[in-house]
Amino acid sequence: MDKLKIAVQKSGRLHDDSMQILKDIGISIDNGKDQLKAAARNFPLEVFYLRNGDIPQYLRDGVVDVAIIGENVLYEKGEDIVVKERLGFSKCKVSIAIPKSKKFSGIEDLEGKRIATSYPNTVTKFLDDNNINAQIHLINGSVEIAPNIGLADAIVDIVSSGSTLFKNNLKEVKVLLKSEAVLAASPKISDEVNVILNRLLFRIQSVLKGRGFRYVLMNAPTNKVAEIIEVLPGMRSPTVLPLAQEGWSSLHTVIDKNDFWNIIDELKAKGAEGILVCPIENLVV
Template sequence: MSTETLKIAVQKSGRLFEESLKILKDCGISIDNGRDQLKVRARNFPLEIMYLRNGDIPQYLKDGVADIGIIGENLLVEKGGDLEILQKLGFSKCRVSLAVPKGTEFKGLSDLEGKKIATSYPNTVNEFLEENGITADLHMISGSVEIAPNIGLADAIVDIVSSGSTLFKNNLKEVHTLIKSEAVLAGSPVMGDAQRLLVQKLLFRLESVLQAREARYVLLNAPNEKIDAIIKVLPGMRSPTVLPLAEQGWSSLHTVIQKEKFWEIIDELKSLGAEGILVCPIEKMVL
């Protein structure tokens, strides 16, 4: 195998699988295979995709079997040690949280002293307890952690939480967040120089895709006498493009803004005379 191939580990099943392949494809990388093979080469980029169990990816990175990997930040904290985060990817956002039965009064972290805590994240929880000077009895569970309080195995749990619906169904309430997490691209500490150059090329593509996901292309029409006022409220990239319309005294303004900013300024734009406002998604954005 060529030494100029970049090996990336992705989850072979689970919540990160689909989004991991999607972001690679959005980077222009053609992948023919899905879940059927454990290893496949991309057709148009020197990338080899390895489909692995999620919990195995950190060790593959440490050992240099994989050069980079897409994993949850929570798993990186639990098993990754000093593995480097090369890029946060913005999907599969969740948190590792402490939860207790709904009927339990919880005044603060000191209530955990001497209690039994069930979790799939023992390293994360132990570090958290040490930082807060708490002594508790940890029960390691690899499966359905949320049932532990219901069967008398634990007084509280620490587990991954997305919507909170699983906690609700098991009569639990979330009382404290230990860490916030999202999918990240992590790098191997023993990656070769040739692979690091390829990583830089991939990161350039990823950054272009991620920037585009958070931005929107905005077009609007406005009377010429209102253009200066409208430009002042547009939180866009440098100066917007202004083009004259066929109708005398009117122009079209084109700009890029962060998608969450649009709704903050829409009413102000309309009050300043903006009409025909069009908001479009952006596929790629290179700054």
């Protein structure tokens, strides 16, 4: 039986978020401690736990069919690899940082400087696009220490919260790119396995849609229902049910989670009360 081979990062935040979304879409993984490969119990899928930087080549060679990987890694090592879905988690930036004591008036300040990074291709593209000549020092790990020991004038590295920069007396001065986790596919994926991938994508897209919406229930005087419906940015017409108390109705709808706080005051002003907001695990449209 064909199985979909998916690569995820061996450890770290991206690993945890990747395993969580597989759990959220109902896939149970039999993975023990320090395993490099594990099978799903209830879906034709095998998980490969790999170093993040190695995943693009595994995709390119067809060793794995798909991967959950950071966009920043694809930009650095796999621009030719197709992204199937943006996943919205493990967000970060790849940024330029310099010592706090130094002034920065613009990217032209990098001319002739030394830049330490573990993203040489990303930095080279940026410098070439901006016609800047600078020396790139390739460092794998602990890039932030480079300016403090006199190895570099600036660094380019991943920035999440900025706490690591702060601890090393650095400040972010320029964002090169913003990144999030994506589902990327091998160019060598077979037609048979692609069918399984489409099943996986359907589940992932349902979960992602659910995360972006909320199920909202509220009570209101029946004579106010029409006015309330006018301000609800729901998917379609809301469900309206009569309550046991005469003259009152219950409205049920689904709205974008970012819209709720924008309309809550208006809903209350039009007579809605007992408003209940619930998360949605899956949304199939």
